[in-house]
Amino acid sequence: MLESLAEKRRVLIVLGVFVALGVVTPFLDLFMQSLVTEILVFGILAMSLDLLLGFTGLASLGHAAYFGVASYTTAIIMTKEDWTWTFAAFQWADSLGLGLFYIFIFALVVAMAFAAFFGFLAIRAVGVYFLMITLSLAMVVWGLAYRWSAVTEGDNGIIVLGRPSLFGISLESEIPFFYFTLTVFLICLGLMFMFVRSPFGKTLVGIREREERMQMLGYNIWLHKYLAFIIAGVFSGVAGVMWTLFNLFVSPPDIELITSAEALFMVALGGPATLIGPVIGSAIIRSLQQFISIYVERWPLILGAIYIITIMLGRLYGVEGILGLFGKFRKPAAPPDAPEG
Amino acid sequence: MTTLSFTNIVVLSFNSLSYAAILFLLASGLSLIFGVMRIVNLAHAAFFLFAGYLALEFYNIIFGTLSLMPRIIQLVSWTLLYFAWRGLTAYVAPRHAALALLLAYVVLETLCSLVWGFRFFELFFPHVPVKPVDRINFPGMMAAIVVALAIAALCGMFIERFFLRRLGQDTLSQVLVTIGFAFILQDGSLYTWGGDNFMLKQPWPLNFSAVVWGLSLPQYRGFMIVIAVVVAAALFLGIERTRLGAIMRAAVDDPEMARGIGINTNVVQMAIFAIGALLAATGGVVGGAFFGVYPGLDFEILPYAFAVVIIGGLGSLGGAVLGSIVVGFIENFGTALFPELSYFALFAPMAIILAIKPTGLFGKG
Numbered sequence: 001m002l003e004s005l006a007e008k009r010r011v012l013i014v015l016g017v018f019v020a021l022g023v024v025t026p027f028l029d030l031f032m033q034s035l036v037t038e039i040l041v042f043g044i045l046a047m048s049l050d051l052l053l054g055f056t057g058l059a060s061l062g063h064a065a066y067f068g069v070a071s072y073t074t075a076i077i078m079t080k081e082d083w084t085w086t087f088a089a090f091q092w093a094d095s096l097g098l099g100l101f102y103i104f105i106f107a108l109v110v111a112m113a114f115a116a117f118f119g120f121l122a123i124r125a126v127g128v129y130f131l132m133i134t135l136s137l138a139m140v141v142w143g144l145a146y147r148w149s150a151v152t153e154g155d156n157g158i159i160v161l162g163r164p165s166l167f168g169i170s171l172e173s174e175i176p177f178f179y180f181t182l183t184v185f186l187i188c189l190g191l192m193f194m195f196v197r198s199p200f201g202k203t204l205v206g207i208r209e210r211e212e213r214m215q216m217l218g219y220n221i222w223l224h225k226y227l228a229f230i231i232a233g234v235f236s237g238v239a240g241v242m243w244t245l246f247n248l249f250v251s252p253p254d255i256e257l258i259t260s261a262e263a264l265f266m267v268a269l270g271g272p273a274t275l276i277g278p279v280i281g282s283a284i285i286r287s288l289q290q291f292i293s294i295y296v297e298r299w300p301l302i303l304g305a306i307y308i309i310t311i312m313l314g315r316l317y318g319v320e321g322i323l324g325l326f327g328k329f330r331k332p333a334a335p336p337d338a339p340e341g
Numbered sequence: 342m343t344t345l346s347f348t349n350i351v352v353l354s355f356n357s358l359s360y361a362a363i364l365f366l367l368a369s370g371l372s373l374i375f376g377v378m379r380i381v382n383l384a385h386a387a388f389f390l391f392a393g394y395l396a397l398e399f400y401n402i403i404f405g406t407l408s409l410m411p412r413i414i415q416l417v418s419w420t421l422l423y424f425a426w427r428g429l430t431a432y433v434a435p436r437h438a439a440l441a442l443l444l445a446y447v448v449l450e451t452l453c454s455l456v457w458g459f460r461f462f463e464l465f466f467p468h469v470p471v472k473p474v475d476r477i478n479f480p481g482m483m484a485a486i487v488v489a490l491a492i493a494a495l496c497g498m499f500i501e502r503f504f505l506r507r508l509g510q511d512t513l514s515q516v517l518v519t520i521g522f523a524f525i526l527q528d529g530s531l532y533t534w535g536g537d538n539f540m541l542k543q544p545w546p547l548n549f550s551a552v553v554w555g556l557s558l559p560q561y562r563g564f565m566i567v568i569a570v571v572v573a574a575a576l577f578l579g580i581e582r583t584r585l586g587a588i589m590r591a592a593v594d595d596p597e598m599a600r601g602i603g604i605n606t607n608v609v610q611m612a613i614f615a616i617g618a619l620l621a622a623t624g625g626v627v628g629g630a631f632f633g634v635y636p637g638l639d640f641e642i643l644p645y646a647f648a649v650v651i652i653g654g655l656g657s658l659g660g661a662v663l664g665s666i667v668v669g670f671i672e673n674f675g676t677a678l679f680p681e682l683s684y685f686a687l688f689a690p691m692a693i694i695l696a697i698k699p700t701g702l703f704g705k706g
Contacts, residue, residue, distance in 0.1 A: 128375070133651065136647050136651075261520045264516070264517065268514075268517060299528075300528035301524065301532070304520075304521040304522065304525035311517050311521075312507065315509070
């Protein structure tokens with residue numbers, strides 16, 4: 001399945017890093033454990049955006065929408081006791097040890113429905129119009145979370161009391177939940193890796209590179225983009241479910257524009273179309289946020305400065321993300337007119 | 342769903358028009374910048390909010406009890422920083438200069454916090470709690486508006502000259518850099534003025550309602566419409582009729598040829614960005630007495646501006662006029678008829694128009 005030796009080695013390195021992470025994390029303190037878990041959750045979000053931005057060439061500035069829809073759905077089906085049938089179904093599934101499956105299926109179907117609807121509106125637009133529409137649609141979701149207080153509790157957010165157990169294993173404490181997150185993360189990584197290497201994924205790269213040619217070859221551009229949009233939305237939903245289960249609280253600030261922009265920045269920082277780069281971006285941004293927040297409370301101000309400095313430096317030295325930096329060190333003698341990936 | 346009486350419809354239409362006036366001021370700048378420079382400026386609504394805060398501050402300085410001292414210290418600090426940068430870059434490479442300034446900042450910050458007990462950072466972003474003033478007058482309002490507009494336009498020029506110009510035509514970089522500035526302006530405003538909701542005061546002749554045929558119409562809303570009409574007319578005439586407008590159009594249509602005949606396209610681009618920021622700031626100051634001024638307003642109103650330019654088409658002034666009227670009416674009538682769904686009501690026509698014409702009604706693509 002893997003084409004070259006170099007690729008095999010890269011996959012082994014990545015797997016090795018995550019195995020090492022799985023071994024080391026239980027020995028860290030609670031703060032670091034929850035930081036690692038948070039990095040993995042946002043890693044899923046950033047990777048899902050990479051499917052759109054890196055592989056399909058669609059810069060979506062509203063990726064927090066599906067994240068938000070899934071995280072709110074999770075919180076709602078776990079807490080809304082007056083919605084009798086969903087709550088009863090959740091209780092029943094939870095008593096069988098399948099509460100998590102119920103949550104995942106329910107929330108991902110809702111996220112998929114939203115992605116299908118929003119994608120239908122957005123995919124026709126190109127370039128900056130696509131960007132503006134995805135942003136506006138994400139603001140619609142934010143508006144629902146903020147104003148539709150009968151369901152979403154508005155500004156107060158929803159507090160979730162406890163995580164459901166998995167086959168009778170309690171996920172309440174940090175370490176089991178970390179392993180659960182790592183498992184979900186690796187499943188998502190594997191699925192997305194297979195996805196981008198499939199003929200479908202290759203077609204998406206072709207569309208990114210030369211849309212007219214792919215159209216000439218008889219590919220249905222709209223359908224390919226639309227399906228990629230939905231798939232990215234579903235993976236973003238996975239991140240949303242994990243966020244609610246991790247944080248046990250969702251509120252409108254979790255899903256506003258800053259989250260979408262952060263996801264976009266994670267991809268740009270780590271290196272687009274690399275799948276693992278966005279995870280590195282997530283690690284950097286989330287660690288910075290946690291450590292800087294200890295000393296100063298002005299996180300958005302610093303985040304804005306980081307955006308500007310990183311992008312300006314990247315343009316100045318012609319580097320595409322941190323993984324691009326690696327490539328630059330390794331092949332200093334690359335011909336300057338080589339086509340970029 | 343409630344039914345509307347004729348009186349309600351007239352009042353709602355008037356409100357919609359005044360709402361559209363503010364949206365036009367905001368969206369026309371966005372549209373202008375895109376039309377000329379192909380940049381989607383996500384910091385645009387941040388200028389809107391920032392100008393509102395600036396106006397609030399100047400009302401306090403002129404009519405209230407607020408001291409000018411922190412602002413003078415801030416201005417001096419930034420000026421000194423600028424000259425330090427200029428001086429350093431004259432001798433060493435910019436990256437070494439940046440490193441040196443960063444080191445100097447860390448040392449001074451540590452020194453200041455430990456020895457004198459104040460944050461060095463606060464010299465550049467002073468924390469000034471504002472108290473709402475009781476009353477203002479018309480000339481004072483105009484003075485505050487002029488100062489707020491000038492500062493916002495200067496900010497816009499600064500961002501264009503030192504950042505956006507160096508990015509070229511890479512949309513993703515532009516988006517991330519402008520959103521970075523949006524965060525900085527937003528959070529800097531939150532730090533400086535605090536998280537309270539403020540309402541800009543309306544000056545004397547405008548703070549009453551006119552009674553026409555038994556309908557009470559707030560005069561300030563009429564004033565908003567007048568301002569928007571004046572600005573729209575000035576933009577139309579300025580772009581279509583003057584020599585400056587012709588230079589601008591030339592720089593847009595064929596930058597290479599324009600440079601060839603001696604037009605400095607860099608200056609044109611900077612001017613356009615400044616005008617765009619100025620338009621947003623006008624909206625912010627005039628609209629601050631209508632929407633209020635509070636943290637988060639910028640990202641709340643940005644989708645409306647986007648809806649306007651998506652419906653009207655980016656880069657078209659006529660499109661911005663039409664789009665803002667459409668959005669203003671939908672928003673006001675939608676909120677009156679189905680309050681919980683007003684966000685969706687706004688985006689339905691947007692979707693329909695996009696399905697018919699993906700670049701908006703008057704879009705240049």
